Amino acid sequence: MTSAPLSDATSVFAPTALLPDGWANHVLFDLSGEGDIDGVHRGVMEAAIPAGTHRCKGPVIPGMPNLHSHAFQRAMAGLAERSGPSDDSFWTWRQVMYDFVGRLTPEQAQAIAAQLYVEMLKAGYTAVGEFHYLHHGPDGQPYDDLAEMSRRVMAAARHTGIGITQLPVLYGYGGFGAQAAGEGQRRFLNDPERFLKLLEILFQDAAGDPQAQIGFAPHSLRAVTPETLTAVLAGVKGFDSHAPIHIHIAEQLKEVEDCLAWSGRRPIDWLFDNFTVDCHWCLIHATHMTAQETARLADSGAVAGLCPTTEANLGDGLFPAVDYFAQDGAWGIGSDSHISISPVEELRWLEYGQRLIHRGRNLLGPPGEGHSVGAALYGDALFGGAQALGRRIGHLDSGSRADLVVLDPDLPCLLGKEGDLLLDAAVFAGNLNPVRDVMVGGHWVVQDGRHRDEEAVVQGFRAALGL
Incomplete structure (x- = not known):
């Protein structure tokens, strides 16, 4: 059963996220209407998460x-x-x-x-x-x-x-x-x-x-x-x-x-x-x-x-x-x-x-x-x-673009891993794609490993190949 499409939100909550100075838990990202990160809050308690916040289902790292x-x-x-x-x-x-x-x-x-x-x-x-x-x-x-x-x-x-x-x-x-x-x-x-x-x-x-x-x-x-x-x-x-x-x-x-x-x-x-x-x-x-x-x-x-x-x-x-x-x-x-x-x-x-x-x-x-x-x-x-x-990307901090990658917490090679061990395992311990969801410039473009317009794009590609 396919999940409901991700809706863009003004805030995103990550159970753990890779920030410029290292990993942090319970992180809330405030997003601007232009697709930037406006604020980053660590250690956010459940009661302080605003209504309508998108809750990521796995660790969050910056997009590459x-x-x-x-x-x-x-x-x-x-x-x-x-x-x-x-x-x-x-x-x-x-x-x-x-x-x-x-x-x-x-x-x-x-x-x-x-x-x-x-x-x-x-x-x-x-x-x-x-x-x-x-x-x-x-x-x-x-x-x-x-x-x-x-x-x-x-x-x-x-x-x-x-x-x-x-x-x-x-x-x-x-x-x-x-x-x-x-x-x-x-x-x-x-x-x-x-x-x-x-x-x-x-x-x-x-x-x-x-x-x-x-x-x-x-x-x-x-x-x-x-x-x-x-x-x-x-x-x-x-x-x-x-x-x-x-x-x-x-x-x-x-x-x-x-x-x-x-x-x-x-x-x-x-x-x-x-x-x-x-x-x-x-x-x-x-x-x-x-x-x-x-x-x-x-x-x-x-x-x-x-x-x-x-x-x-x-x-x-x-x-x-x-x-x-x-x-x-x-x-x-x-x-x-x-x-x-x-x-x-x-x-x-x-x-x-x-x-x-x-x-x-x-x-x-x-x-x-x-x-x-x-x-x-x-x-x-x-x-x-x-x-x-030459762009404001590559880190999750105030003023950067909201380019977030959510790792799949259920991928076997990532099970039981935390912090830097997640990246060690993702890079060296398997050939399956570890990416679950992707946000670029404040917009969700990949959900559950599929792109929002994947079927139409591949049809265009097939036509370009004469198939």
């Missing part, structure tokens, strides 16, 4: 930001898992992606994004950074509405209820040194002038919307030149001097080798030598770094955007997490190509990858005896993800 997404790739997940005529790598996978993306219509892109965002919400992601480079028609010509494809993705976010940081991608070239782009990249290409027009439209669209933020993303050092990146950075400051800036960097060894051949410098060293990288930047992957580059990234205040399941699927390599974490570098997680949509799996892969290469255990938690690795990973990913997306 997903800082790196290519939404359309959800529909091609699983299509590149057959061996080719030669050694397979990121570069052979990329050709499969180009073949797939060349056929997508705006309507299909919106339906795929909506399906993806439903899956994210059900998994406990409450915000997404959409690294969006599918700008134009299949022939490379802009649509009549220059922002057609970005608007489609943002419409999918609004419809499903997920918060979004839309990151239109500056993509101009096919390789380092302004090499000509290939046919498979023609839908991605803009010069700085047209790209800034696109950004202007999107900044206007998002103005005043607390669920949306606009940033921008130079795709990679191989897809821009110093001149085009300089021009767009200057233009973006005119829209928002604090706009998030995301970039793919040092993902593949070939990329590092090509950057060395072009400039004599490795990608991260080159970027830091030529641009001011600060807390508004998010460097996606950063897999292949020297000790010097690792220290420069950690010291900069920028976020390392880690996507362990995609990096594993593509054979990228392992991020130097032990050294980076020891230097208090900021980081967050993303599902990238969406071969998996699970924050707990991203966190588990991150820790397990380090265990395998260092042949040790519990490597990414804080120093000292008795600290929870699961809680440390979850908390750090909240902080870095919120910073990377």
